[in-house]
Amino acid sequence: MKTYKVYLVLLILAFSCTSKQHKKEVPVSKPNIIIIYADDLGFGDIGINGAKGVKTPNIDFLAENGINHLDAHCSAATCTPSRYSLLTGSYAFRNKAEVLPGDAPLIINPNKETLPSMLQKGGYKTAVIGKWHLGLGSGKVDWNKEITPGPKEIGFDYSFLIPATGDRVPCVFVENQQVLGLNPDNPIEVNYLEKLDGYPIGLENPDDLKQKADPQHSQTVINGISRIGYMSGGEEALWKDENFPFVLTDKAKHFITENKENPFFLYFAFHDIHVPRAPNKRFAGKSSMGPRGDAIAQMDWCVGELMNHLKESKLLENTLVIFTSDNGPILDDGYKDKAVELLGSHKPAGIYKGAKYSIYEAGTRMPTIVFWPGNIKPGQSSAMLNQVDLFASLASLTGGKLSEEFAPDSENHLDAWLGKSNIGREIMIEEAxxxxxxxxxxxxxxxxxxxxxxxxxxxxxxxxxxxxxxxxxxxxxxxxxxxxxxxxxxxxxxxxxxxxxxxxxx
CATH class of the missing domain: 3.30.1120.10 (Arylsulfatase, C-terminal domain)
Structure with missing residues (x-):
């Protein structure tokens, strides 16, 4: 009898230990979510989809171990409208959203539910890091004080922004809605209509530029590159384009580390491979296509750094990663960086017709990969999907509430995103x-x-x-x-x- 009792106690202890170990391996009900949003990356610009002249091993790893979607779309063939749709669940034409100048006001209504605010209400810590291009403020922006409304007002706990895009002034980072490193004795002024004193102008100093540019991109010169618009002041806060991959990736890693005990949502919006393409010298010659190809290699490195950090932080199995792009590819978009001359046999859009700005398929058919170890069976999917549906789909995943008042065009296709179904949308709109x-x-x-x-x-x-x-x-x-x-x-x-x-x- 005594022997039996000892055996019973040992059995209970063994079961208890096994149960605890098993419990650690079960993902929590609300996975971390990261959307990696490339810029101007075409369907054929990654190795898994047939890229020539550049290798993308880190992105290919996601595709080989996740779902590579072959008929997934951004909502529009330009950046601002696609970003608007992604975050609001609404087609951009409903708000007449178009590509914005660098000093435009915020085009997302802070009184409406957004993807980040929905997740925030569900207990997520939220961040946007990288290119914004959705406007800031409510009128003429004063870059010398807190800029509001902005990401905070639409659901982001933390923000670190390229406020518009790299080819537009102001050429400064904005962290939590204040210009990073600004000297108050050297205030910033921005004007998109009238010339300002302080920096050289591209049209007047063409021989001093790292890259020749068309007239539209030949105004204020920052870091040897001419931009759209005029700027004065803020010298201490100016960015260097070549440092984008390191600065932005470090900020993303820091946010993950700070919030690894909570469910988090990270919208990580790369600048690559948008113009001006100024990859760091570390990536020079990594492709046979010059700066555009090298910028693709640089972008792939950023993906690898992020994934390695998730693995080291023991967060990989409980993090859903969605890699995609905001619109189709473009070669000559204002700067002479030999993107056309060095293209070789590479087809940025694969077999598809068109490009960025085009209503044909290449304008919106995006490289799209969904990666979630242990929760996704690797493979390909031909389900028709649209980024406007990520709002409703991620609400379904996380138990978020989706009011009929908001996200009017977002549909729940979670099973299709995760590769559990090959049935996606029956009907959708493309804009260009x-x-x-x-x-x-x-x-x-x-x-x-x-x-x-x-x-x-x-x-x-x-x-x-x-x-x-x-x-x-x-x-x-x-x-x-x-x-x-x-x-x-x-x-x-x-x-x-x-x-x-x-x-x-x-």
Missing amino acids: FTLALRKGNWKYIEPQERPTPDWLVNKEVETGLMTTPQLFNLDDDPEETKNIASEFPEKVEEMRNALNEIKRKQ
Whole structure:
């Protein structure tokens, strides 16, 4: 009897220890979430999707051990609209969101629910690090004091921003809505209409530039690179473009370390591979394509650094990572960095037609990878997805509440994002100076009466802007080579009506 009691006690202790060990291995109910948002990265710009002339081993690792989505889209073919849709769950055309100047006010209404505010209410610590380009303040921005409203007012606990984008002034970092390193005795002034004294102007000093630029990008010169807009003051706070990967990645690592005991949401928005492409010398020659290819290699290094930090922090198994981009690729976007001349056999958009600014598939079909060890079976998916749906999908994942008042266009397709289903959206909109409708593999492009913007005319982009309707069957013609609208007038009418119904939705 005594022997039996001893055995029973040992069995209970063994079970208790096993249970505790098992408990440690079970992910908590609310995983950490990181959205890695590249800039101007095309579907074909990563190795797993066929890149030539540059290697992306860290991104490829995510794809090989996660879900590589082949028909996933940003909502628009330019940066501000896509970022707006990602964070609000609303198509950008509803707010007439377009590419913003560097001194524009915040275009997200602080009174509306956003992806970060929804997660914040659910107990997440939230951060945005990197390129913002959604406006700051409510009128003319005073860069010399706290700038409000901004990320804090729409749900981010911490922010470290490139306030607009690298080719626009002001060329300073903004941390928690104040310019980092600003000397109050050397205040910043920004003007997008009138020239300011203080810095050289690209048009007047072309021989002093690291890269020649078109007239639009030939105003204030900072760090040997001319930008859009005029700036004076703030010398102590100026960034160096070559340091972006290290500064931003270090800030991301620090946020993760500070919040590893809590569920956290990190929106990590790279500047790469947007112009001006000024990769650090550490990455010079890492590709055969010059600065654009080297910037892709630099971006891949940042991904690797972030993933290594998650692994070292023992957070990898409980962190959902979504890697994607804001719009399609562009070669010559204002700076002469030999992106066209050194392209070689590389196809930035893969087989798809168009580019950044284009309503064709290359404008919005993004490299998209979802990685979550132990929770995702590696593979590929052809489910049609849109970044506007991350709001509703992540609400479903985390138990967040989604009011009908907000995120009007966001649908819950969590199973498709995680690779548990190959069924995604039935219908969605694409934006690029006009609207297109995808319904399954049918694609309808709405006629556009307005002329192509002047600044876009010389970019050699197949915009897809026409005064007549366009219809494609992507099953038969994924490269959108033949407009079959005249052959299927009933399908055109069906698609037009479906598009108009979505446009009327409030």
